[in-house]
Amino acid sequence: MTTAVITGATHGLGRLVALDLARRGFDLAVIARDAAKVDDLRAEIGSGVTAFRADLSSLEDVRRVAEEVDARYDRIDVLVNNAGIHAFSPRVTPEGMPEMTAVNYLAPWVLTNALRDKLVASAPARVVIVASEAARQVREFDPATALASAAHYGRTKLMNVMFSQELARRLEGTGVTANCCDPGFNTTGLGRELPFVGLLEKVLHALRIGDPARGASIITRLATDPAFADVTGGYFSVRNAAPLQCPGPGRGDVQRELWEATEELLVS
Numbered sequence: 001m002t003t004a005v006i007t008g009a010t011h012g013l014g015r016l017v018a019l020d021l022a023r024r025g026f027d028l029a030v031i032a033r034d035a036a037k038v039d040d041l042r043a044e045i046g047s048g049v050t051a052f053r054a055d056l057s058s059l060e061d062v063r064r065v066a067e068e069v070d071a072r073y074d075r076i077d078v079l080v081n082n083a084g085i086h087a088f089s090p091r092v093t094p095e096g097m098p099e100m101t102a103v104n105y106l107a108p109w110v111l112t113n114a115l116r117d118k119l120v121a122s123a124p125a126r127v128v129i130v131a132s133e134a135a136r137q138v139r140e141f142d143p144a145t146a147l148a149s150a151a152h153y154g155r156t157k158l159m160n161v162m163f164s165q166e167l168a169r170r171l172e173g174t175g176v177t178a179n180c181c182d183p184g185f186n187t188t189g190l191g192r193e194l195p196f197v198g199l200l201e202k203v204l205h206a207l208r209i210g211d212p213a214r215g216a217s218i219i220t221r222l223a224t225d226p227a228f229a230d231v232t233g234g235y236f237s238v239r240n241a242a243p244l245q246c247p248g249p250g251r252g253d254v255q256r257e258l259w260e261a262t263e264e265l266l267v268s
Contacts, residue, residue: 001025002077003026003075004028004223005069005115006018006021007032007108009041016216017080017223022049024224027050028045028050029072030051031111033056057093059102059106062114073118075121076118078125079126080128081129085103116171116176120171126178126228127171127176127177128180128181129160129161129163129178129180130160130180131160131181131235135154135158135182137150138247141249143258158249161246177228177230180235181222181238183238184215
């Protein structure tokens with residue numbers, strides 16, 4: 001049985017990816033905060049879904065759930081870091097981290113590194129990280145600078161790209177690939193804190209704009225398509241999986257520097 005671990009699988013793009021992976025015969029380990037939503041997903045898929053409850057804004061919780069997943073499975077074939085938030089008001093986690101940074105960047109970093117040995121032992125295996133076209137709006141990379149919500153979100157997604165590419169270098173020769181993607185604009189409830197978002201999504205659905213099935217397809221391709229079996233360090237567009245460059249502020253030595261700073265923050 002092939003196993004996929006996925007975050008953010010109870011709604012939006014992640015739910016569609018989970019359904020597709022289940023159809024392809026994967027045993028799914030779903031990491032989610034809302035157990036009831038996992039039950040809904042399990043009812044739709046049937047057997048082959050195991051729920052692991054965690055709040056991804058808590059890095060302590062991420063470490064705990066990673067240990068549970070690692071203990072539960074003999075192998076992990078695919079890890080999809082899909083969960084993300086766009087908070088329209090600044091919030092700080094109990095551990096003192098900006099919430100968007102914690103959920104969008106630090107949680108995938110912690111989860112992936114905690115499962116790294118299992119992924120390597122399972123090789124060939126794949127890590128897929130969901131970034132965003134918002135990463136391309138970043139003009140200058142300084143993690144210490146306070147930003148408005150849209151700019152902060154974009155920075156966390158640039159950090160996803162940087163993390164993915166540095167991870168690929170560090171996994172070179174292990175048989176584990178790491179790639180990230182821009183799933184494009186999708187009506188998935190990411191901006192659900194806005195009071196008018198429900199009406200907006202109805203309008204966009206009526207106009208057939210932002211179909212999440214399209215965004216989910218690039219994630220599934222990176223996770224399963226034989227054409228990507230040996231591809232690593234890539235950043236791919238929802239538009240026909242066209243390769244993208246990491247946005248300028250996130251290229252070069254700054255990727256290694258971000259990794260080392262993150263490691264010092266979280267491991268030491």
